[in-house]
Amino acid sequence: MSRHVVTEADLHAYVDGVLPLARVAEIEAYLAERPEEAARLAAYREQRAALRREFDPVLDEPPPLRLRVPRPYWLRPLARYAAMVAWFALGGVIGWQLHAYTAEQRAEANSWPRRAAIAHVVYSPEVRHPVEVGADQEAHLVTWLSKRLGAPLKVPHLGDLGYSLVGGRLLPGDRGPVAQFMYQDGKGQRLTLYVRVNADDSRETAFRFAQENRVGVFYWLDRKLGYALSGEVERGELLRIATAVYRQLNP
Secondary structure (H helix, E strand, O other): OOOOOOOHHHHHHHHHOOOOHHHHHHHHHHHHOOHHHHHHHHHHHHHHHHHHHHHHHHHOOOOOHHHOOOOOHHHHHHHHHHHHHHHHHHHHHHHHHHHHHHHHHHHHHHHHHHHHHHHHHHHOOOOOOOOOEEHHHHHHHHHHHHHHHOOOOOOOOOHHHOOEEEEEEEEEEOOEEEEEEEEEOOOOOEEEEEEEEOOOOOOEOOOEEEEEOOEEEEEEEEOOEEEEEEEOOOHHHHHHHHHHHHHHHOO
């Protein structure tokens, strides 16, 4: 149990590496129990690194010759004061950009399960062409999609849960190619597993749930890849299958 209330300022200090060492272990224990908070801070670190990659090289650039004008000694304190004001203003701009970037990330995170649900609705009703490559060519399917996504893929087998592999297809995603695997039970009920490349291949998240009309979606990040399992089944049943998928992908 934490001895202190963990504030937003504490979390930002942890991300910035300025939190007192005595509290680092406490914050890490706090985050270990809150995977969504840990994922949020990981996104902040990514933003901070992106800003450094973008702007740090500018610090090493020499000033243009036209700006190298000797200043009288009495102007130097004013110049230092102006520099301080400029840095405060820049901090405000960067803070606003971080806010906008975070909002954009949230929007992107919300669009991902929606794309998976739409792909499910589009292809799961198909009778003659539900997939591009059938389950009888599973090895070829996995090799092809792995090559297109640039990451080794695995196909979970859900026979013990009553679902057999129908096949899969390649789809366009917001960040490049996406794979979709389709499963079907004895009654014709279909599930789809949507797989995309994760830009931050070190991130992991717990299961999250989204509902798009009648389609439920459990989605999560697992290092290099992101997964979204979609289906028009009861939420508890979908979670049971998503858990089985995760365990097969992480034996």
